[in-house]
Amino acid sequence: xxxKVAVVVMAAFxxxxxxxxxxxxxVTVPATAMPWSLKANKxxxxxxxxxxxxxxxxxxxxxxxxxxxxxxxxxxxxxPGGPTFGPAGQELFIATDQxxxxxxxxxxxxIDPAMYPVHLNELxxxxxxxxxxxxxxxxxxxxxxxxxxxxxAKKLQFGLNDDxxxxxxxxxxxxxxxxxxx
Numbered sequence: 001x002x003x004k005v006a007v008v009v010m011a012a013f014x015x016x017x018x019x020x021x022x023x024x025x026x027v028t029v030p031a032t033a034m035p036w037s038l039k040a041n042k043x044x045x046x047x048x049x050x051x052x053x054x055x056x057x058x059x060x061x062x063x064x065x066x067x068x069x070x071x072x073x074x075x076x077x078x079x080p081g082g083p084t085f086g087p088a089g090q091e092l093f094i095a096t097d098q099x100x101x102x103x104x105x106x107x108x109x110x111i112d113p114a115m116y117p118v119h120l121n122e123l124x125x126x127x128x129x130x131x132x133x134x135x136x137x138x139x140x141x142x143x144x145x146x147x148x149x150x151x152x153a154k155k156l157q158f159g160l161n162d163d164x165x166x167x168x169x170x171x172x173x174x175x176x177x178x179x180x181x182x
Contacts, residue, residue, distance in 0.1 A: 029072075030052060030168075032168050033052050035158065035160070036107070037054065047102055047105075056158075057158075061176075064153060072123050072142070073087065076172060089120050090119050094119060094120075095120040122140050128157055129152055135151070158172075
């Protein structure tokens with residue numbers, strides 16, 4: 001299992017204490033889920049806009065300055081009946097800043113290039129405000145990821161890195177939990 005770690009930091013960022021999740025939060029992310037709403041983020045387009053809405057986690061430790069861990073299991077495919085790939089996506093298909101089969105770009109285009117490569121159908125996370133607008137850059141989750149919640153974040157959304165979502169199949173189980181204070 002590969003581990004990706006990132007710290008989302010903004011200017012004048014200070015760590016704030018907040019209530020911990022009573023229990024880890026588990027959500028199911030269908031293979032058709034887009035990582036963010038194109039309606040709420042018109043200047044951050046990707047793909048055909050043919051997927052389902054992002055899956056959200058809100059409350060609990062989605063508080064600026066809290067460090068959270070995201071783990072994912074399960075499998076998705078880019079076509080019904082096709083090969084299944086885990087949360088890290090198709091290892092042999094890098095889908096970062098190029099144009100996909102739809103003629104559009106992948107969501108990974110907006111991820112910090114220091115996190116490349118990002119693979120087709122890899123799990124993507126993004127922090128958004130109450131209206132679904134991004135408050136920080138998206139990030140590739142893969143199977144395991146730790147991140148500090150950025151300022152102004154109210155929700156954490158999940159979807160896949162793809163440009164055509166409607167023909168995807170499968171799902172991922174995603175668990176979000178607080179990192180224990182040391």
